[in-house]
Amino acid sequence: MRAGISELAARLRNREISSVELTKAYIDAIEKLNPTLNIYVYLTFDTALKAAEKADQMLDEGDAPLICGIPMALKDNICTDGLPTTCCSRILKGFKPYYDATVWEKLKKQGAVLLGKANMDEFAMGNTSETSCYGAPLNPRNTNYVTGGSSGGSAAAVCANLAVYSLGSDTGGSIRLPASFCGVVGLKPTYGAVSRYGLIAYGSSLDQIGPLTNSVKDAAIVFDAIKGGDRRDQTSVDHDYGSSLAECLERDVKGMRIGVAEEFFDGINPEIKSSIDEAIKLFERNGAIIENISLPALKLALPVYYIIACAEASSNLGRYDGIRYGHRASSYTSIDDMITKTRSEGFGDEVKRRIMLGTYVLSSGYYDAYYKKACLIREEINREFDAVFEKCDVLIAPTAPNTAFPLNYKGASPVEMYLADICTVPVNIAGIPAISIPCGEDSRGLPIGMQIIGRRFGEATVLQAAHFYEQSAGKVIDDYEGGAVI
Amino acid sequence: MAISKTDIEKLAWLVRLSFSDEELERFTAEFDEIIAFADTINQSIEGGTEQIRSVGARMVSFDELRSDEVAPSLSNEKILSNVEGYNGFFSLERSRK
Amino acid sequence: MNYEIVCGIETHIELATKTKIFCGCTTEFGGEPNTHCCPVCTGQPGSLPILNQKVVEYAVKAGLALNCKINTRSHMDRKNYVYPDLPKAYQISQYDEPLCEKGYIELDSGKRIGITRIHIEEDAGKLVHENGYTYIDYNRSGVPLIEIVSEPDISSAEEAKEYAEKLQLTMRYIGISDCKMQEGSMRCDVNLSLRKPGDTKFGVRTEIKNINSLSFIQKAIVAEAERQADILEAGGTIVQQTMRYDEKTDSVAPMRDKENSDDYRYFPDPDILRFSIDEEKVEEIRASLPELPFDKLKRYMNVLGLPEATAKLIFRYRKVAEFFQGALAEGASVKNAANLIVGAIFSNMDTEEEKELFDIRISAAQFAALVKLADEKKINIGVAQGTLQKMLESGKPAEEFIKPEDLAGISDETLERLCREAIDANPRAADDVRSGKDKAINVMFGYIMKKTGGKADIRKAEALLRKLIGS
Numbered sequence A: 001m002r003a004g005i006s007e008l009a010a011r012l013r014n015r016e017i018s019s020v021e022l023t024k025a026y027i028d029a030i031e032k033l034n035p036t037l038n039i040y041v042y043l044t045f046d047t048a049l050k051a052a053e054k055a056d057q058m059l060d061e062g063d064a065p066l067i068c069g070i071p072m073a074l075k076d077n078i079c080t081d082g083l084p085t086t087c088c089s090r091i092l093k094g095f096k097p098y099y100d101a102t103v104w105e106k107l108k109k110q111g112a113v114l115l116g117k118a119n120m121d122e123f124a125m126g127n128t129s130e131t132s133c134y135g136a137p138l139n140p141r142n143t144n145y146v147t148g149g150s151s152g153g154s155a156a157a158v159c160a161n162l163a164v165y166s167l168g169s170d171t172g173g174s175i176r177l178p179a180s181f182c183g184v185v186g187l188k189p190t191y192g193a194v195s196r197y198g199l200i201a202y203g204s205s206l207d208q209i210g211p212l213t214n215s216v217k218d219a220a221i222v223f224d225a226i227k228g229g230d231r232r233d234q235t236s237v238d239h240d241y242g243s244s245l246a247e248c249l250e251r252d253v254k255g256m257r258i259g260v261a262e263e264f265f266d267g268i269n270p271e272i273k274s275s276i277d278e279a280i281k282l283f284e285r286n287g288a289i290i291e292n293i294s295l296p297a298l299k300l301a302l303p304v305y306y307i308i309a310c311a312e313a314s315s316n317l318g319r320y321d322g323i324r325y326g327h328r329a330s331s332y333t334s335i336d337d338m339i340t341k342t343r344s345e346g347f348g349d350e351v352k353r354r355i356m357l358g359t360y361v362l363s364s365g366y367y368d369a370y371y372k373k374a375c376l377i378r379e380e381i382n383r384e385f386d387a388v389f390e391k392c393d394v395l396i397a398p399t400a401p402n403t404a405f406p407l408n409y410k411g412a413s414p415v416e417m418y419l420a421d422i423c424t425v426p427v428n429i430a431g432i433p434a435i436s437i438p439c440g441e442d443s444r445g446l447p448i449g450m451q452i453i454g455r456r457f458g459e460a461t462v463l464q465a466a467h468f469y470e471q472s473a474g475k476v477i478d479d480y481e482g483g484a485v486i
Numbered sequence B: 001m002a003i004s005k006t007d008i009e010k011l012a013w014l015v016r017l018s019f020s021d022e023e024l025e026r027f028t029a030e031f032d033e034i035i036a037f038a039d040t041i042n043q044s045i046e047g048g049t050e051q052i053r054s055v056g057a058r059m060v061s062f063d064e065l066r067s068d069e070v071a072p073s074l075s076n077e078k079i080l081s082n083v084e085g086y087n088g089f090f091s092l093e094r095s096r097k
Numbered sequence C: 001m002n003y004e005i006v007c008g009i010e011t012h013i014e015l016a017t018k019t020k021i022f023c024g025c026t027t028e029f030g031g032e033p034n035t036h037c038c039p040v041c042t043g044q045p046g047s048l049p050i051l052n053q054k055v056v057e058y059a060v061k062a063g064l065a066l067n068c069k070i071n072t073r074s075h076m077d078r079k080n081y082v083y084p085d086l087p088k089a090y091q092i093s094q095y096d097e098p099l100c101e102k103g104y105i106e107l108d109s110g111k112r113i114g115i116t117r118i119h120i121e122e123d124a125g126k127l128v129h130e131n132g133y134t135y136i137d138y139n140r141s142g143v144p145l146i147e148i149v150s151e152p153d154i155s156s157a158e159e160a161k162e163y164a165e166k167l168q169l170t171m172r173y174i175g176i177s178d179c180k181m182q183e184g185s186m187r188c189d190v191n192l193s194l195r196k197p198g199d200t201k202f203g204v205r206t207e208i209k210n211i212n213s214l215s216f217i218q219k220a221i222v223a224e225a226e227r228q229a230d231i232l233e234a235g236g237t238i239v240q241q242t243m244r245y246d247e248k249t250d251s252v253a254p255m256r257d258k259e260n261s262d263d264y265r266y267f268p269d270p271d272i273l274r275f276s277i278d279e280e281k282v283e284e285i286r287a288s289l290p291e292l293p294f295d296k297l298k299r300y301m302n303v304l305g306l307p308e309a310t311a312k313l314i315f316r317y318r319k320v321a322e323f324f325q326g327a328l329a330e331g332a333s334v335k336n337a338a339n340l341i342v343g344a345i346f347s348n349m350d351t352e353e354e355k356e357l358f359d360i361r362i363s364a365a366q367f368a369a370l371v372k373l374a375d376e377k378k379i380n381i382g383v384a385q386g387t388l389q390k391m392l393e394s395g396k397p398a399e400e401f402i403k404p405e406d407l408a409g410i411s412d413e414t415l416e417r418l419c420r421e422a423i424d425a426n427p428r429a430a431d432d433v434r435s436g437k438d439k440a441i442n443v444m445f446g447y448i449m450k451k452t453g454g455k456a457d458i459r460k461a462e463a464l465l466r467k468l469i470g471s
């Protein structure tokens, strides 16, 4: 297995390697692979090397945080002061925020080394990363397939070892789905556990930043580094997790109550179903108690998600009017015309579809039947999850009904594409944490992802269960050959 | 429920989007399917009549709100750093050929 | 045909908080363009709003002062519309859970104009149109506002003006806004429809936006009511639309904007948590309110016995009223204190603003010391007025200007001697008085006052003169 953050941290500390050397190894690999894989949309090598030098100093001084000096990537919707942040949209081309997202501010302080901004679906709307205005990133495991989305670049960067870890954002599965398609670990934290300040909004009541990593332990380490309340995000919570989550992963699952809801397995590819069944058996053999549970409102989760996310998005994306930043149409007859042209030229089709759906469900005459109804069902879904977590510690479910799609898959309508989010959206609706970890490969050799879902602020239990599986299941997918040589 | 091209155009105006005729044709068809999908929520569970409020049950008390203390604003250069400004203003030609 | 006016007013008032409603930028007026700005108030991607506590407190104060019920739970909504002065393309406002509801303002006639609701929201930036360009300044973007919505209870232009005036005075009093209509810190939108007397159904209404003076409210209503009546008389129908009042032509015309067709798509702002204010907090805020202006006016008239005209001149300026009450607390008499304020202090203050500011150099205690000299008849009102002017100019206490002889007054013998002199010097006037031309006595008063520097007791002098003349 590839070196994890703690191993690299140890090597940095015993001078086996410096952060600058480590960073250069990643730069070399990116230069070699990125032109094909299209994972990074903006490279920050100069600032990376400077940050690496600074990290080496911090390491020399001792007492540096675990992630100090370790090269990583940020999804292109996380604001970085002075560096382009475009949400992979034409409308934000050239936009350089003059402020840092809170997560990036935190990581920077801890000596993180940013290699570049990772490709994604435009404004995080999509599950293949193909809606990016820079073209889709390729799945490193098989370049005929998509990375999944929307944090496709972030997942692929970790998969191809073009970053030790990355941050993505997850509104309806955008961390977990690409993690599952690329065969890496992706954690969507509890809503509010990580500040959203500086994350360019898609669906504000659903968006959450989280890590994509090679191992559960790394996910815990990165989560430790970014979590916490923030004065600048009122929806963030300063939850007391007790201690470092990375330090209390070792735990057996004896007596752990694991819920399995049939609704999560409706219409799931049989290969995926059997992989998850295997995993459940492994937990059972090790003393976990399997509870068969039911979440009937889940069958409405997908439309509920799309209605709420798009409603919020239609409002959140109103600000891209060509006046203060980003693209501005070059010829127009009035200010209204300028705004209309700017937006029509600047947004891609999927973004337009979602803005239109969101506008429709909020418009007078339809509000009650769609937006309001969706909010009421959301509450019902929350109640069902609350009831389930009375008797279960975690739930196990597939991350997606299928493995990665082939690139440019033309057979599906927009709504058929939405179906890939069916297993992930309930978690965002309820604001609870979930992790996706690799749990096998399908017959084509494409990774299968398993979701472990916890109660609000139940990250510790989720990570413990995931870590246990990762340690006990042995090798479930092949290592990616390539990437940085350290 | 079928949605007309005129409905689409009306909605599009609210959010300042415009579509070419061909786009509109395609879009209207797609949108029909999307609305039908969204409509599935109306085929089950009778919704209550309660008011919808902000996210979830979380609420803050008056005492937790931000206190009224001035924080430094950003420089005009920064505020205008992503556009061409004019005398400190954001500037916008009202029409352009 | 006579029509009945049905009118409601929506008033926007800028709150005098130090910072904006959702960020720490200053609300200070003026400043170079776009220098009171940050990512939040310019709608930068990724920025998030954080609600200012003071805004909630001030809105609750407004609600309590206007007899409203305070909702202990409230939340913010987004009102979506596109305009270059609105950086997020939505205004954060309140839709179905406003902070305050169901209050009223009582007019002098005793009629109550209902307040439907008071909610908090953010102001937009400013646009400047010049040479084919539009320039935008977001310094005002995010300045907190309250919107006070009245019931359609107003039935005349005069009532509308009185309503707005009372609202303005009350808001100034409780210190939440300076409510300067010319500067835009108070702006009114008037909704107006006509109906035949006795009708219970409302007619189609129009909205006159952004009226910026009290008298324009009155004029705009008269003009719009006339316009609507003309249409109805001619058998036409009123179109529901947004209008603008043009003060130069004293007329009302429809606005050209597409605003009329907007659908605001309100929904709860997911970035801002719902908030609560418990009863205890509301009571604490209630206790912090000063005596409200119209309660004060009643007390000045009914308890202190001030004539209505004088009471009205004093109560409307919070600082003046405080100064006045301060002097009373120091033992000054109601009548002399009030008359000296209105007669002497106000003579130096030409504008409403100066009275509002009431920036004077003496304390209420120093003022009271002077009033008491007059109360005890140690000086007459004329001396008191003169002395007060000198005090106001110098900031020095009364004793600096009043000589012992002023305090002693004019002795009876001196006064009698002066009266004789006055008669001798003005024999014709004395004759006139004798023959019944009473006014002629003023000539002799003038003589005495001149000789004594205004210090003689005029009533005593009159009695003496009449005795000596034998009229």
Ligand SMILES: [Zn+2]
Pocket (backbone or CB within 6 Å): C020, C023, C024, C025, C036, C037, C038, C039, C040, C041, C042, C142
């Ligand atoms: Zn600001």
